[in-house]
Amino acid sequence: MKKQILVAPLNWGLGHATRCIPIINALISEGFTPIIASDGVALALLKKEFPRLSTIELPSYNITYSKNGSLFKLKLLKDSPKLLKAIKAEKKAIKAVLELNDIVGIISDNRLGVRSKKVPSVFITHQLNVLSGNTTWLSTKMHQKIIKKFDMCWIPDADGDTNLSGKLGHVTNFDVPIKYIGPLSRFNKTKAEIKNNLMVLLSGPEPQRTMLEEKLLSELKDYSGKVVFVKGVMQKEQTIQVLGNMTIYNFMTSNLLEKTINESALILSRSGYTTVMDLAKLNKKAFFIPTPGQFEQEYLAKRLTEMHLVPSCKQKDFNLSKLDEVKAYDGLKAFNFDVDFKVLFDLF
Incomplete structure (x- = not known):
């Protein structure tokens, strides 16, 4: 036994x-x-x-x-x-x-x-x-x-x-x-061909998750690259919706998520600690929008921005042009x- x-x-x-x-x-x-x-x-x-x-x-x-x-x-x-x-x-x-x-x-x-x-x-x-x-x-x-x-x-x-x-x-x-x-981290880094310019990863308690989802869907209408958008809403069945250059999932299980993050050039997400660990393991470039009022996420985002690893901004201040800042930052790296x-x- x-x-x-x-x-x-x-x-x-x-x-x-x-x-x-x-x-x-x-x-x-x-x-x-x-x-x-x-x-x-x-x-x-x-x-x-x-x-x-x-x-x-x-x-x-x-x-x-x-x-x-x-x-x-x-x-x-x-x-x-x-x-x-x-x-x-x-x-x-x-x-x-x-x-x-x-x-x-x-x-x-x-x-x-x-x-x-x-x-x-x-x-x-x-x-x-x-x-x-x-x-x-x-x-x-x-x-x-x-x-x-x-x-x-x-x-x-x-x-x-x-x-x-x-x-x-x-x-x-x-x-x-x-x-x-x-x-x-549940993920492993692979040598994958980059297929997506941007991947949006959402999660966290309501109503802030929905508020950020609505803001980003509106902002990304004018984005010219290929976008994969994961809402982070756990439902019985997976749903996939295509809107122009954007493919929207309600959720992804680990294997698909790992594959898609590896195939994405840039990740846009909250600065939750688990997300930070995952993206460090996968050596990704990212842009963080901390949950408003959550001191822990605001601290992590500020710290990583000051370390010149990941740019970030407040939810109310985000617009598409902010993503241009990523070029000047090093991205997250795993340590042994x-x-x-x-x-x-x-x-x-």
Whole structure:
């Protein structure tokens, strides 16, 4: 009987789910049986990626962004009672899951209530520091307090000066054992012929995902090159729509996404950390539009622009001419980091 490990990514856009894909594949390679636990689009995506694995639906956090980015923090504060209620329901659900299944370990990617004292519980995050403007000290303290309830914290980045997350994933000291496991990506770079001038990659919570989709579809009407546009909307069936020089997908599964990114000269997307890891692995040139009001994405975009790697701008300021800035930037590059999953999984 193979040891069963519960893998539970947060349903906040698709990033947490997609970066769990290499973890799930590594567990399978090392002889474990992963059980996937999540909700919403994150669960839908992983069901498509791993149709043979058992899945469990967890209570939803139901977090949405405000239409006005400047009110994002206020909306999170307003939603906090709902969030605490969901975490409580999540803990109850995990207790029942452990009673019904012979699970020997838990890997939670930012799901705050997915842990147990009965089995080793790991928390995956790239945010030891949680940026929230003038309340960063408080949001960081609260997040670190939650992480300390886990047995181990895995950070998908490298320790040292050459890293992707900057001050988000690096602190001088921490009370819980930390392991830097290297940037996580489900993709591999291939020597592909460039077929698309531009690829648009969208994801993230509503309504901001839809707002950016509408803006970009309008702006790109005048773009002369070949465009592949991926909305990041998980639905039962894949849909493909052709509008002039633009091919629009509702979603792509990993293999097609990997192939298409490799075949695209430029990527236009949010500056979510998973996207940064993926594009670094594939050595891509990119342009970033951070989600309005999301301090983490704004920090990553600003940092990478200042490092002369990827240009970026605010959502309201984007227009087609901004893409010309890409020529002056170096693009993202992967750095060598080999993670020994066998040693990493010794915890279980």
